[in-house]
Amino acid sequence: MKTEPETFGWQDLVTRPQRRESWEGVRNYQARNFMRDDFMEDQQVFIYHSSTAEPAIVGIARVVKAAHPDPTALIPDSPYFDPKSAKAGASRWVMVDVEALATFEPAITLKRLREEPLLAGMALLQRGQRLSIQPIQKDEWETICHMARLIPVL
DNA sequence: GCCAACGTTGGC
C-alpha cells in the first residue's frame, strides 16, 4: 500500500491509538478492487512511502478489518469527496483498516529494490505502474522481508 | 519542475 508520508506516513500509523487507521482515500477502481476482493482480515501488507526524497518500503501492517465503505467520499469538505458517490447517496469507494506490526530498519529503498534481481518482476518496479494498492508475490514478499531487520512495533 | 504513463471525462 502506497502512501505519501507528507500526508500520512508510517510514523502517523505507528502513533495512532492501537496503531490502527482506516486506509481512506483510494480513488482508483483497480486499487479499490484489490482491497475489496483480495484483502482478507489478518493479511499482511507492506507500507510504501512515495513522492518523497527516498521512496521506500517502510514497514509491515496487518489488515484488521476487511473492505468497508469509505465515508470520506460523501463529505464535501474532504479532499476525498466524490460527487458521484454523494449524488448516489452511497460511497462507491472502500477502505480497509490496518494496524502497524513492524518497522523495517533500515527502510528498504526503491533503489535497493531495483538492485535486487529477484524482484525484477515486482509490480511496483514495472514501468508506468502507479496503482496505490498493488499485489505482491509470495516469493517477492519473502525476499523483501530478508532485506532488512524487522523491528516489532509496540 | 519535468514529463512519461496512465486514467477519466465529455462532446459527438
Place this chain on the structure above:
DNA sequence: GCCAACGTTGGC
C-alpha cells in the same frame, strides 16, 4: 462507444 483533451501520479 470513440477518442481528444485533460488531470494525476510519482520518480527523477
